[in-house]
Amino acid sequence: MAQVPVQTIHRDPQLFYWILVPITIVMILTGVLRHYATVLMATAPKKLDQKTIREQRSLLHGINVRSNFPVLSKHSFTTRRDVLTTAYESGAYLKDPERRGQAPPNPMSDPSSMEGMMGMMKNQMAMIIPNTLIMSWINAFFSGYVIMKLPFPLTIKFKSMLQAGVATKDMDPRWMSSISWYFLCIFGLQSVFNFLLGNDNAASQMAQQMGQMAPPTGQMFGPGVDPDKQFLAEVENLAVIEHYSVLDGVEQRLLESATV
Amino acid sequence: MAPSLLHPPSQLSPAAALQLSQQAPAVLQSSPSTVSASPLSALFSASESPELWTKYENLLLSCLRTGDERAAHQCLERLVARFGDDNERVMAFKGLLKEADAANNGQLELVLKEYDQILSDNDTNIPITKRRIALLRSLGRVSDAASSLVRLLDFSPTDAEAWSELAEIYLTQGLYAQAIYALEEVLVLAPNAWNIHARLGEMQYMAATAPGAGTGAGPYRKYLAEALKRFARSIELCDDYLRGYYGLKLVTSKVLKDSAGSAKQNEADEFSLPDPATIERLNELATAKLSEIVRHAAARDPGWRGYDELEVTAARELLNKDASALPEVVR
Numbered sequence: 001m002a003q004v005p006v007q008t009i010h011r012d013p014q015l016f017y018w019i020l021v022p023i024t025i026v027m028i029l030t031g032v033l034r035h036y037a038t039v040l041m042a043t044a045p046k047k048l049d050q051k052t053i054r055e056q057r058s059l060l061h062g063i064n065v066r067s068n069f070p071v072l073s074k075h076s077f078t079t080r081r082d083v084l085t086t087a088y089e090s091g092a093y094l095k096d097p098e099r100r101g102q103a104p105p106n107p108m109s110d111p112s113s114m115e116g117m118m119g120m121m122k123n124q125m126a127m128i129i130p131n132t133l134i135m136s137w138i139n140a141f142f143s144g145y146v147i148m149k150l151p152f153p154l155t156i157k158f159k160s161m162l163q164a165g166v167a168t169k170d171m172d173p174r175w176m177s178s179i180s181w182y183f184l185c186i187f188g189l190q191s192v193f194n195f196l197l198g199n200d201n202a203a204s205q206m207a208q209q210m211g212q213m214a215p216p217t218g219q220m221f222g223p224g225v226d227p228d229k230q231f232l233a234e235v236e237n238l239a240v241i242e243h244y245s246v247l248d249g250v251e252q253r254l255l256e257s258a259t260v
Numbered sequence: 261m262a263p264s265l266l267h268p269p270s271q272l273s274p275a276a277a278l279q280l281s282q283q284a285p286a287v288l289q290s291s292p293s294t295v296s297a298s299p300l301s302a303l304f305s306a307s308e309s310p311e312l313w314t315k316y317e318n319l320l321l322s323c324l325r326t327g328d329e330r331a332a333h334q335c336l337e338r339l340v341a342r343f344g345d346d347n348e349r350v351m352a353f354k355g356l357l358k359e360a361d362a363a364n365n366g367q368l369e370l371v372l373k374e375y376d377q378i379l380s381d382n383d384t385n386i387p388i389t390k391r392r393i394a395l396l397r398s399l400g401r402v403s404d405a406a407s408s409l410v411r412l413l414d415f416s417p418t419d420a421e422a423w424s425e426l427a428e429i430y431l432t433q434g435l436y437a438q439a440i441y442a443l444e445e446v447l448v449l450a451p452n453a454w455n456i457h458a459r460l461g462e463m464q465y466m467a468a469t470a471p472g473a474g475t476g477a478g479p480y481r482k483y484l485a486e487a488l489k490r491f492a493r494s495i496e497l498c499d500d501y502l503r504g505y506y507g508l509k510l511v512t513s514k515v516l517k518d519s520a521g522s523a524k525q526n527e528a529d530e531f532s533l534p535d536p537a538t539i540e541r542l543n544e545l546a547t548a549k550l551s552e553i554v555r556h557a558a559a560r561d562p563g564w565r566g567y568d569e570l571e572v573t574a575a576r577e578l579l580n581k582d583a584s585a586l587p588e589v590v591r
Contacts, residue, residue, distance in 0.1 A: 057416050
C-alpha cells in the first residue's frame with residue numbers, strides 16, 4: 001500500500017506574524033469592546049410603580065401563606081385564608097381593577113415589554129455588526145491562500161469550510177485559510193475573555209447563544225400573564241389546604257428528643 | 261464569635277460595636293478611597309468586591325453607634341462616590357447620618373420633611389420609607405409610625421423586617437392581638453426562625469398575663485397553650501435555646517400553679533394545653549436545661565459560649581427564685 005506523500009507547502013513565515021496574530025488581536029479587542037458596549041447600552045431595570053409592586057407581592061404573600069401554613073394555628077390560618085380569598089376574588093390587589101376580565105394586552109403593544117425586546121435587539125446587533133465587519137475584512141484582505149496546517153487530521157468535508165477561497169482540489173483539509181482561523185477564534189476565546197473581563201462578561205457569543213436556546217422559564221410577572229387568573233388560581237390553592245399545625249404534639253416530640 | 265464587619269452590627273454588644281468602630285481608620289486606609297465606576301479604569305485597577313461595600317455599610321453603622329461621626333461620614337462619601345446620590349440604599353444612609361447630626365427635634369423635623377419630599381417623588385423607595393418610620397418612632401409619634409408601617413405593608417406584604425417592627429410597635433402600645441398577628445406574618449415568611457417562635461411565645465405569655473386579661477377565661481388558656489407550644493417549637497428548632505427554655509419554664513410554672521381544678525373546655529380550632537403530667541415533665545426539663553446552661557455559661561466552657569450575659573443572669577435569677585419558693589406554694 002503506497003503511502004500518501006505528506007504534502008508540504010513552503011510558506012512565508014511572515015504570514016504568521018501578519019495574519020494570524022492580527023486576526024487574533026482584532027478578535028480579542030472586539031470582544032472587549034462588545035463587552036463594554038453592552039454594559040453601556042444596558043438600561044437600568046425599570047422602576048415598578050407602587051400598584052405593580054402591590055399586585056406582585058400580594059400574590060407572593062398568598063403563596064407564602066399557602067406554603068408555610070403549618071406554622072400558624074388553625075384560627076390564624078383560617079382568618080388569613082378568608083381575608084386573602086375575599087381580596088383575591090374581588091380583585092382588590094389588581095393594578096387596574098377596571099380591566100378585570102378583559103384579555104391581557106398584546107405584549108407587542110405594551111411599551112414596558114417593548115423595552116425588553118429593544119434590549120434583546122441591541123444585544124443581537126452588538127453581536128451581528130462586528131462579526132459581519134470582521135468577516136468581510138478578513139475576506140477582503142486575507143482570502144485566497146492557506147496560512148497554516150492544523151496538527152490533527154480532518155475529513156474531506158471540512159475542506160469547503162477551512163479552505164474557503166482556495167480552489168485546490170487535492171489539498172489536504174488540514175491546511176486552513178484565514179477565515180477558518182477566524183472561526184476558531186470565535187469559539188475559542190471564551191477563556192481569554194474570562195481572564196480579561198471576569199466571569200460574567202458579555203463578550204462571548206457562546207453564552208448569549210446558549211441563553212437564547214433556553215429562554216428563562218417560570219416568568220411569573222412577565223408581560224402577557226393575567227394577574228387576575230393567577231389570583232384566582234391561588235384562591236383555589238388556598239381553598240384545598242387541609243390545615244395541620246407544626247405545633248400539634250410538639251411537647252411530645254420535645255420530650256422524646258431533648259436530653260439533659 | 262468575634263465581631264465581623266461582614267455581618268450587620270445590629271445585635272452587637274456595646275463593647276463589640278466599639279471594637280468594630282475602632283477598626284475604622286485601618287479599614288478606611290487599607291482600601292482605595294475611590295473606586296471608579298467607569299469601565300476603563302476597572303480594566304486596569306483591582307476589581308471591587310461586594311464585601312467591600314458591605315464592610316463600609318456596617319462600619320458606618322458601628323461608627324454612628326459609638327459616636328465616631330467623622331469615620332461614618334468618610335464611609336458615606338465612599339458609598340456615594342460609588343453608587344451615586346440617588347441610589348435608594350445610599351439615600352437611606354445619608355438620611356441616617358443627617359438624623360445623627362441633628363442636634364434637636366427641630367432639625368429632626370427638617371429631616372422628616374426631606375423624607376416626605378423624597379417619598380412624594382418616588383413612593384416605592386422602601387429604604388427611605390423605613391427610615392421615615394424609624395424617625396417617627398424615635399420622635400415619639402408612635403401611632404404615625406404604625407400607620408405608615410401599615411401602609412408600607414399594604415403594598416409590600418412580604419417584608420419580614422417591617423412586620424416585626426410593626427409587632428414591636430403594637431406590643432409597646434399593649435395591642436397584643438395585633439402584635440401577635442404581625443409576628444405570625446413574620447413566621448409565614450420565615451417559618452423556621454426559632455427566635456421569632458420564641459418571641460411569639462413571649463408575646464402570647466404577655467397577652468395572657470396582662471392586667472385585665474383575666475384568668476380562667478377562654479383567651480387566657482388559649483394564649484398560654486399556644487405560648488407553651490411556641491416555646492417548645494423554638495427549642496425543637498434550636499437545641500439549648502436559652503430564651504425558649506426560659507419561656508417554657510415560665511409558662512409551665514404558671515399553668516401548674518393555676519391549673520388546680522380548672523377543667524379545660526376548648527373550641528375545636530384552638531390549641532389545648534397538654535395534660536398536667538406532660539406539663540410537669542416539660543417544667544422539669546426546662547429547669548434542668550436552664551441550670552445546665554447557666555452552669556456551663558458561668559464556667560465559660562468551650563462550646564457553651566455565645567450566650568448573652570444578661571440572659572444567663574436572668575435565667576439564674578429565675579432558677580433562684582424558683583428554688584427559694586419551693587418550700588411554700590410556688591408563687
